Structures are given as C-alpha cells and as structure tokens.
Amino acid sequence: MQSEQNNPFAEGKVLLINKPLGWTSFDVVRKIRSAVKIKKVGHAGTLDPLATGLLIVCTGKFTKKINEYMAREKEYTGSFTLGATTPTYDLESGPENFKDYHHITENQLHELTEQFTGQIQQVPPAHSAIKQGGRPVYELARKGIAVKLEPRTLFIQAFTITGIELPKVYFKVVCSTGTYIRSLANDYGHALGCGAYLSSLCRTRIGEFTLEDAMSMEAFQQMAEALRPGNNQ
Numbered sequence: 001m002q003s004e005q006n007n008p009f010a011e012g013k014v015l016l017i018n019k020p021l022g023w024t025s026f027d028v029v030r031k032i033r034s035a036v037k038i039k040k041v042g043h044a045g046t047l048d049p050l051a052t053g054l055l056i057v058c059t060g061k062f063t064k065k066i067n068e069y070m071a072r073e074k075e076y077t078g079s080f081t082l083g084a085t086t087p088t089y090d091l092e093s094g095p096e097n098f099k100d101y102h103h104i105t106e107n108q109l110h111e112l113t114e115q116f117t118g119q120i121q122q123v124p125p126a127h128s129a130i131k132q133g134g135r136p137v138y139e140l141a142r143k144g145i146a147v148k149l150e151p152r153t154l155f156i157q158a159f160t161i162t163g164i165e166l167p168k169v170y171f172k173v174v175c176s177t178g179t180y181i182r183s184l185a186n187d188y189g190h191a192l193g194c195g196a197y198l199s200s201l202c203r204t205r206i207g208e209f210t211l212e213d214a215m216s217m218e219a220f221q222q223m224a225e226a227l228r229p230g231n232n233q
Contacts, residue, residue: 009036012062016214019055035224044069053203072207081199082167088127089182090198101194113159121151
C-alpha cells in the first residue's frame with residue numbers, strides 16, 4: 001500500500017454501497033481497499049452473495065465506528081418461495097422436500113406474520129459464518145457434519161407481506177441486528193406446513209442510512225479516482 005499521508009480515505013470515510021448480486025461482502029471490501037490504497041477498510045454487517053442492497057463500508061479512522069453501525073436496526077425486502085426447502089434456506093442450494101402450497105390462503109400468509117413479530121427465538125442457519133471451535137459452521141455443514149446451534153433472542157419490529165404471487169410471497173422486515181432472514185423464511189414455511197426458502201433479498205436500511213443514498217461500485221470507483229492524492233480533477 002502506498003503512503004497514507006494526505007489520503008482522505010485514511011482520515012476516515014463512511015461509504016454507503018449498493019452491493020451487487022453475486023458479490024460477497026468481502027469482495028466489496030477488497031475492491032475498495034485496492035482502490036483507496038489503504039489496508040484499514042471494513043464493512044458493518046455481512047450480506048450473503050445472493051443478497052443485494054445497502055452495505056456500510058468504513059475506511060481509515062472510521063473503522064472504529066463499525067460496531068456502532070452493526071448494532072443498528074435493519075430493514076429488508078425480498079421474497080420467499082413456498083412449497084420446498086433448501087439446506088441453506090436460500091438458493092445457494094437446490095430446493096428439496098417439495099410439498100403442495102395451493103391450499104394456503106392470503107389470510108393465512110398475512111396472519112402468520114404476527115407469530116414472528118416482536119421478541120422471538122431464532123436458530124441461525126447451519127450454513128452460516130458463526131464459528132464453533134474456531135471454524136465457521138458452514139464448513140462443517142458442507143461436509144455433512146451435524147451442526148447444533150442454540151436459538152437467539154431477536155426483535156422483529158415489523159414483518160409485512162407486501163405481495164402474493166404463489167409460490168412467491170413478497171415481504172418487508174424491520175429487525176434487530178443478528179436476524180437471519182433465511183431462517184425467518186425457513187421458519188415461516190415450517191409454520192405454514194408447506195416449507196419455504198428465501199428466493200431474493202435486498203437490505204434497504206441500516207439505522208438512518210438508506211439504500212437510496214448508496215452508490216454503485218462503478219460510482220465509487222469514479223469517486224475514489226477523483227479523490228486520489230495527486231489527482232487534480
């Protein structure tokens with residue numbers, strides 16, 4: 001890395017990035033680290049590769065703020081697909097355990113959200129980055145090793161069904177940090193009796209920061225180039 005003297009990113013910036021589909025959160029960090037020429041870059045809350053939306057990235061001295069941002073309330077929109085489950089609770093793995101969903105009514109779909117609103121207990125997915133014995137549990141799950149995770153207490157401020165096009169059900173969720181929307185999809189499908197998995201997800205807000213204020217990676221690259229030391233633009 002080049003000298004960080006006079007580098008505005010070393011002094012500290014909070015970047016609101018619209019994470020592209022298929023990228024890991026660390027892909028975004030690595031790309032930004034390379035563009036701003038400093039090592040101190042981190043994100044405030046992982047988004048899975050198949051999720052899009054708001055990712056807060058802090059640089060330089062502002063990396064001290066990461067834990068503060070991670071603790072803030074999150075808002076998501078997306079869709080569940082009824083009638084099957086997947087081992088990862090999303091489309092990282094193929095659907096299985098197919099069941100009929102045609103008997104499910106709109107009233108059931110709306111009313112069931114109440115069961116998952118307020119303080120709830122949620123077991124994280126076995127295919128997650130939570131560590132046991134120093135290893136992410138997804139490494140064990142991928143090898144077929146049984147993983148036992150304890151339920152966590154979470155708070156779902158709001159869970160709303162925003163559209164129904166069976167087998168897809170569209171939703172908006174406002175929740176505390178640490179909530180796995182994949183687990184919510186799986187638990188919701190289990191409660192319906194037909195199974196469900198997360199088929200799309202977008203994070204639209206973290207605290208007071210919204211997706212509307214986020215920039216694409218292309219826009220970030222242009223900003224980084226303009227702010228690079230020695231660039232007179």
